[in-house]
Amino acid sequence: MANIPQKVVHQYLRHDKKFPHVWCAGCSNGIVLGAIIRALASMNLNRDDVVMVSGIGCSSRMPVYIDLNTLHTLHGRAIAFATGVKLHKPHMKVIVITGDGDCTAIGGNHLIHAARRNIDLTVILVNNNIYGMTGGQCSPTTPHDAIATTAPYGNIEPDFNICNLALGAGASFVARTTAFHVIEMQNYFQSAMEHPGFSLIEVVSACPVIFGRLNKKGGAPQMMKEFRDNSIPITAVEKLPPEKVVGKIQRGILRQEIRPEYCNAYAELSARVQEKEGK
Amino acid sequence: MLKTKKSESTKAKTPKTEPKKENAKQESKIKELQTTRERKTVIMQGNEAVAYGALDAGVNFFAGYPITPSTEVAEILAAELPKRGGVFVQMEDEIASICAITGASLAGAKSLTATSGPGFSLMQEGIGFAKITETPCVVVNVQRLGPSTGMPTSPAQGDIMQAKWGSHGDSPSIVLYPDSVKEAYELTIRAVNLSEKYRTCVILLMDEVIGHMRESVRLPDMANVRVINRIKPTVPPHWYKHYDENQKYLSPLASYGEGYRFHVTGLTHDAHGFPTNKSSEGGEMMDRLRKKISYNIRDLVQIESHQMDDAKIAIFTAGITARAAKAAIAMARYEGIKVGLLRPLTIWPFPDDAVRKMLRNVDTVIVPELNQGQLIHEIRRLTKDKSDGDVIAIQRVNGQLITPNDILRKIKEAC
Secondary structure, three states: OOOOOOOHHHHHEOOOOOOOOOOOOOOOHHHHHHHHHHHHHHHOOOHHHEEEEEOOOOHHHHHHHEOOEEEEOOOOOHHHHHHHHHHHOOOOEEEEEEEHHHHHHHOHHHHHHHHHHOOOEEEEEEEOOEEOOOOOEEOOOOOOOOOEOOEOOOOOOOOOOHHHHHHHHOOOEEEEEEOOOHHHHHHHHHHHHHOOOOEEEEEEOOOHHHHHHHOOOOOHHHHHHHHHHOEEEHHHHOOOOHHHHOOOEEEEEEEEOOOOOHHHHHHHHHHHHHHHHHO | OOOOHHHHHHOOOOOOOOOOOOOHHHHHHHHHHHHHOOOOOEEEEHHHHHHHHHHHOOOOEEEEOOOOOOHHHHHHHHHHOHHHOOEEEEOOOHHHHHHHHHHHHHOOOOEEEEEOHHHHHHHHHHHHHHHHOOOOEEEEEEEOEOOOOOEOOOOOOOOHHHHHHOOOOOOOOEEEOOOOHHHHHHHHHHHHHHHHHHOOEEEEEEEHHHHHOEEEEOOOOHHHOOOOOOOOOOOOHHHOOOOOOOHHHOOOOOOOOOOOOOEEEOOOEOOOOOEOOOHHHHHHHHHHHHHHHHOOHHHHOOEEEEOOOOOOEEEEOOOHHHHHHHHHHHHHHHOOOOEEEEEEOEEEOOOHHHHHHHOOOOOEEEEEEOOOOOHHHHHHHHOOOOOHHHEEEEEOOOOOOOOHHHHHHHHHHHO
């Protein structure tokens, strides 16, 4: 076997099987994968008890590279598969990797209902504002007026605010960060995995090769700089005048509250019914 | 070659093997529930029989969405599964249901869902995923009439071809078809068993009238129920191949959380489960899906032969229409007409050899079905030696059943 570099990240990768990866140069997916691994490593979880489920799309190719129990499913359905895994083995930590199209277009229904149930899944939504894998079509988070191959004259639709969608559906942990803020991202991932209930972290990410090129955003470094300069922590929002908040990416934990978790509620119901039957 | 439903249930020796539970107390509780359930003769409807068949087969995970005429299956399991430590979950739609049962199965559950036409259409992509990833699960489709919403409470047999070809991409199917409440119970158990053995999504097609008809049945004692569980790997994790090239393509299946850390993908994959674009590996995977079924066809096929020994006219049909055919045969035999019935319990893979052999000595085949011609094409394919006029169709798609008299009339015309 080849000499394995002993960085934390390398210990978690399926190094001898599935590289090189499919992502373009400058893509944020690798940064997200690294942050997930460091969060997992710092939590010291037994990786036999961690499942990573994904749908279809660029970010959804992530599970194949990481040495966990991994499940690469159908377009939009990752949360539904994850619900099955989690309900049968509630002690397992279930992470869902998904994208803006996968989770809020074709899979929007599963997202809102999983949030409503408050089932203990950690959904990491990598939002690159476009369908990258199929070559740059318009997604529910493509900004108004932005160019996509299926919106060649500019997108006339308003875009989704994913975190507000999750908040509205009842998610008990919601956070937003960007691919530039790596340490923050890692901390949010860890808090979300430790959170007993449905959690969603939106990672605003860069697709320089497709979204960036179509919309003249410059290369990956320029897009990362934009994330740095054009985002503010939500704690600062109140202190700033409204004109300085408009158009900014608001980073931070938008909600973190404890409410009854679905698997626990089911276990309680089951125990109650069995007790009644036993009498 | 020919097996009847009887051979399945009388063969049974092994007492019930339980689904794995962490809690030993819970386990004994389940055993108690299952063994003490009174096995006297009861009046039961087909959907109820499916639910109890599922429980007796060890199903411990159900995800579903309400739809007529299958809803009773979900309702009964919603009441029964929590008592037995299993999971019932009502999902947001049928797509989520098939996905959830597939996910649960990969985590080690025995899982099942029940639906009808519109839901069955929605599930097709998920059924394909279960097939390509060789994940055991069962889909019960209680058929209704017509495309789209159609007639939700009327019987039809229109999904016979959909059950075979519904999911894109050319993969073989295992589809079972009961003709009575008792058989709905037995074939549900068989469907679960076959799904575990062959690691695939098995479909149970039901007629609306069987789902809702109440019949007197006596379910077998648990000791006589034969339950098959998936083969577990015995190799250490680094030797494990998720799609091992075992004999007859029946390979062991690990579950999430057992230390194997395997990868599952709906992409074309190699023996380890990792995606591949190589034509050699892709071709091998497709071959494997086909051979798994075709190499084991004798185990999969079940066909009932009723008064066929001296028959000159054969009736070929499945499900509720076969009940009418049996009544018609009794009437025709009373008048001295030599007529018999061939009824497949497994409709896919199609029992080619058995049907060809049994139709060799008959002059005429009548194929009654509640659709516009599906099984009849298989019969025409297998009876090339007969002229078109010797294969007679009776087809009805108005929500009414084909009656014994309808069939008797055709029998007399064929004489």
